[in-house]
Amino acid sequence: MLLSSFFRTIPISLEQGLAYGLVALGIVITFRILAFPDLTVDGSFPLGAAVVARLITEGVPPVYSIIAAVICGFMAGCCTGFLNTKLKINSLLAGILMMTILYSVNLRIMGRSNIQLLTVNTLLTPLENLDVNRFIPIIAFFFLVALCIKLLTDMFLHTQIGFAMRATGDNEQMIRTLGVNTDNMTVLGLGISNGFVALSGALVAQDQGFSDVGMGIGMIVAGLASIIIGEALFGKKTVQRLTLAAIVGSIIYKFIISLGLRLGLAPTDLKMATGVMVILALGIPALRKEKEGKLHLRGV
Amino acid sequence: MVRLENITKIFSKGTIDEKVAINGITLHIRKGDFITVIGSNGAGKTTALNLTAGTYAPDEGDIFIDDSRVTRLPEHRRAKYLGRIFQDPLMGTAATMTIEENLAMADLRGQIRGLRWGIKKARRDHYREILKMLDLGLETRLKDNVSLLSGGQRQSLTLLMVTLSLPKLLLLDEHTAALDPKTAQRVMELTQKIIEENNLTSVMVTHNMQQAIKYGNRMIMLHEGKVQFDIEGKEKSALTVEEVVKRFGAELKDEALLC
Numbered sequence A: 001m002l003l004s005s006f007f008r009t010i011p012i013s014l015e016q017g018l019a020y021g022l023v024a025l026g027i028v029i030t031f032r033i034l035a036f037p038d039l040t041v042d043g044s045f046p047l048g049a050a051v052v053a054r055l056i057t058e059g060v061p062p063v064y065s066i067i068a069a070v071i072c073g074f075m076a077g078c079c080t081g082f083l084n085t086k087l088k089i090n091s092l093l094a095g096i097l098m099m100t101i102l103y104s105v106n107l108r109i110m111g112r113s114n115i116q117l118l119t120v121n122t123l124l125t126p127l128e129n130l131d132v133n134r135f136i137p138i139i140a141f142f143f144l145v146a147l148c149i150k151l152l153t154d155m156f157l158h159t160q161i162g163f164a165m166r167a168t169g170d171n172e173q174m175i176r177t178l179g180v181n182t183d184n185m186t187v188l189g190l191g192i193s194n195g196f197v198a199l200s201g202a203l204v205a206q207d208q209g210f211s212d213v214g215m216g217i218g219m220i221v222a223g224l225a226s227i228i229i230g231e232a233l234f235g236k237k238t239v240q241r242l243t244l245a246a247i248v249g250s251i252i253y254k255f256i257i258s259l260g261l262r263l264g265l266a267p268t269d270l271k272m273a274t275g276v277m278v279i280l281a282l283g284i285p286a287l288r289k290e291k292e293g294k295l296h297l298r299g300v
Numbered sequence B: 001m002v003r004l005e006n007i008t009k010i011f012s013k014g015t016i017d018e019k020v021a022i023n024g025i026t027l028h029i030r031k032g033d034f035i036t037v038i039g040s041n042g043a044g045k046t047t048a049l050n051l052t053a054g055t056y057a058p059d060e061g062d063i064f065i066d067d068s069r070v071t072r073l074p075e076h077r078r079a080k081y082l083g084r085i086f087q088d089p090l091m092g093t094a095a096t097m098t099i100e101e102n103l104a105m106a107d108l109r110g111q112i113r114g115l116r117w118g119i120k121k122a123r124r125d126h127y128r129e130i131l132k133m134l135d136l137g138l139e140t141r142l143k144d145n146v147s148l149l150s151g152g153q154r155q156s157l158t159l160l161m162v163t164l165s166l167p168k169l170l171l172l173d174e175h176t177a178a179l180d181p182k183t184a185q186r187v188m189e190l191t192q193k194i195i196e197e198n199n200l201t202s203v204m205v206t207h208n209m210q211q212a213i214k215y216g217n218r219m220i221m222l223h224e225g226k227v228q229f230d231i232e233g234k235e236k237s238a239l240t241v242e243e244v245v246k247r248f249g250a251e252l253k254d255e256a257l258l259c
Helices: A002-033 A041-057 A063-086 A091-110 A135-156 A159-171 A172-177 A184-207 A219-234 A240-260 A268-289 B047-055 B099-107 B123-132 B152-165 B181-198 B211-212 B233-237 B239-247
Strands: A114-116 A210-212 B002-011 B019-029 B035-039 B061-066 B082-085 B168-173 B199-204 B218-222 B228-231
Touching: A002 A041, A002 A135, A002 A159, A002 A172, A002 A184, A002 A219, A002 A240, A041 A063, A041 A210, A041 A219, A041 A268, A063 A091, A063 B233, A114 B199, A135 A159, A135 A240, A159 A172, A159 A184, A159 B099, A172 A184, A172 B047, A184 B211, A219 A240, A219 A268, A240 A268, A240 B002, A240 B099, A240 B228, B002 B047, B019 B047, B019 B228, B035 B211, B035 B233, B047 B168, B047 B199, B082 B152, B099 B123, B099 B152, B099 B211, B123 B152, B152 B181, B211 B239, B218 B233, B218 B239, B228 B239
Parallel strands: B035 B199, B035 B218, B082 B168, B168 B199
Antiparallel strands: A114 A210, B002 B019, B002 B061, B218 B228
């Protein structure tokens, strides 16, 4: 019974873990690279879903709809960055403000609280119509997307601008004396991060066949849980390891969750379980008085 | 070359905590000057450096670099003129990035950064070459994270980073004060060497009177936000700690300054 649950949860965890892995990747850019605790995620994830759902049902080709969703996510992130750097609003509050505003924006975009996509052609429809087990092409597709985004992120973070962005999170004063406008780096990083999150939202909406205004709740905590799991495996010494940790951590997180559900965890308790997981991961090092486990964040 | 004209800086203006940190200072830094700045706590030494670097703007007065007015220019836009080294040895480098990544960032001081690779292969040999000068064995550790280095090693690396794209003016803010005496001595010798070899114009704030007398061609003492004295050349090289105490002992309530 346990063993069969174990194996039956693998495909679904791969599918969801890879799709949600982009959220974790986005959170790596804000929390880890920029050391900016960005809470916009809970709003930009459903934003991506809302934009894609509305546009696809309006007859816009799925690819263009997804591009539009990513641009919207990027802009939402930039807004949070603007609130923080130009209006000097605390980083946590700036994210919460944007998240709240996006709730209304998402309702406006969709015109109602949810849109179903089961009866329209999405980007995944051709894959689902293939004459094989649905999981195979979908997982392969999500794997390719996650891999491409991971590699692009690795490459970007090794460019001149990428260096400046990493230094902004590491030592703001130092990189400013070297002539970098750290405000711009923060805004750009938040934009990229939320662009990834919106892409994830857009893919998930098409995968599950609907977009719902509440689908972003708890996204930041789930993403953090994924990162913590991944970092326990791969460490956080290099950029490549951080991004790998996000994707693999997300898969393992989804695996634990689906296994838990199969073994009787009530779906309603899911977010509590995730929250407790993160509290334990962050809290245990503190209780043991270890310095290293501490999250280094700016503006908190 | 760099001119501070009648600069005043007041913190917490209009409140009960109002503090006049800099009170109408005028200072001309000439090309090739190596100025040491002393003064007791609260004399305005670090404030003067921060104003020059653009960390904040003065309440009154103007700052010129090569006759162009930079009074309101933010820190990052003065970067191509200024190099700066802080007291905290951890402040000058990014700990989670590698030695070569830190050097590559310094290579681009004040330049526009793009989407080219952060590290050019051709520069790597150059980095290795200049790291040898430090004699700390860092030339074999290009890919090590800077967090693995000691405070003295990090401060030496920061000094080396300055030489990659030479600033018009180097600001040293008590940059050896947080190191143990032996390391401080080594870092100070390295500083002297780098300044001489590159003919750098520099301002060094220090808490150590002996250091202030030993190094540089010009010495300034700040007291309560004003220039107490400004001596140079022969008069400076003939100066002794005892003489300074005799002449200005009354203002030097800070004993730490005299050791």
